[in-house]
Amino acid sequence: MGEVLPGHHADRIQAAIISDAAAKSALVASWRRSSNLHKLDPTDPKPPRYLTEAEFIDARQRIEPLIRAAQSSLDRLYLAVGGVGCCVLLADREGVPIERRGAPADDETFxxxxxWTGSVWNEESEGTNGIGTCLVEQRVLTIHRDQHFHTRNTALSCITAPIYDHEGDLVAALDVSSCRADLTEAFANLISVAVVDAARRIEAENFKMAFPKARILLAPMTDKGSGGLVAVDADDLVVGATRLARLALGITQKSLRKPIPAADLLGGARNVTEVLAEAERGALQRVLARTDGNVSAAAAALGISRATLHRKLNRLDLHRSH
Structure with a gap:
C-alpha cells in the first residue's frame, strides 16, 4: 500500500462520517466519535502528547501489581513478534503505554x-487507534494502517486486546503494533491470536496474585464460553472470579459479598448433611493418619472418648485395626 495522502484520507473519513455507515460499521462509528465528540482533525500533524515524569510514575504505581503479573507474558509475546517489525505495549486504562518491548533496530521508528512509554493513545487524544478504540469498545480489534483516524498514524497496524483485573473491571490493553508496510491480513490474524492468549495469561497471573491463599479453579464451560477462573478459600467458599467466570456463571461483585459454596456454583452441589459428613470423615482420617491409626491416641487428640470415636468411625464406615 502506498503513502496515504492527508487530503484524500480526511475526505474519505468525512464522507463515511456523514453517511449512514456509522450505524453498520464499528470503525466508522469510531471515526465519528473522533471527529464529532473529540473534535479532532485527521490532518493534524502534531505527534501524541506525553505524560510528565511525575504523571508517568503515578500511572505505573496505579497498576503496579498488573505490571508484575505481565512481565513473563510480555517477554514471551515479544519473542514471537519482535523479529518481524513489531513492538509490544501494555497500556493502562487511560491509553498510556506503561511497559514496552521492542527491537533496537525499530526503536527510532516507533x-x-x-x-513509546508515557505517550497518550486514548481515543480522545489520538482518535481511532488500536489502544484507544479497544479501551472504548472493550473488545479485541485490529486497526490496520488507513483505518486510523489521523493520517500521520496510517503507517501503523495495531492489534489490541483488553485486559480485566481480578474484579472483572477493565484495567489495561495489550497491543502489538507493526511498522511493516507489507503486514498481511493473515499474519495480522496470527498476531491477534497471540495477543489474546497473552492477555488471558496476564489476567490469570494477576488473578492468582490477588488471591495468594486461595485455590484457583477453572470455571466449567457454558454457552457463554469458558476459560474463567474462580478463587476458593479454605472453607470451599468462592471469594473471587475473573470476568470470564463472572459472565459464564452469572457472578456479580454484589453476589460475592455473600458466601457462595463452590459446589453450588461449579456444579455437583450436595445437601448440607452430605457436606458435613464428608468434612467430618476428612477430619477423622487426618487425625488417624497422624496417630498411625491408633484410635485411643486419636480420641485423646480430639478430646472425646474412645467409645465415641468408635461410634463415629462405624457411622462413617471408617475402620481401623487399633
Missing part, C-alpha cells in the same frame, strides 16, 4: 511515531 519513537518518532510516539509509540
Amino acid at each position: 519513537h518518532s511515531w510516539g509509540l
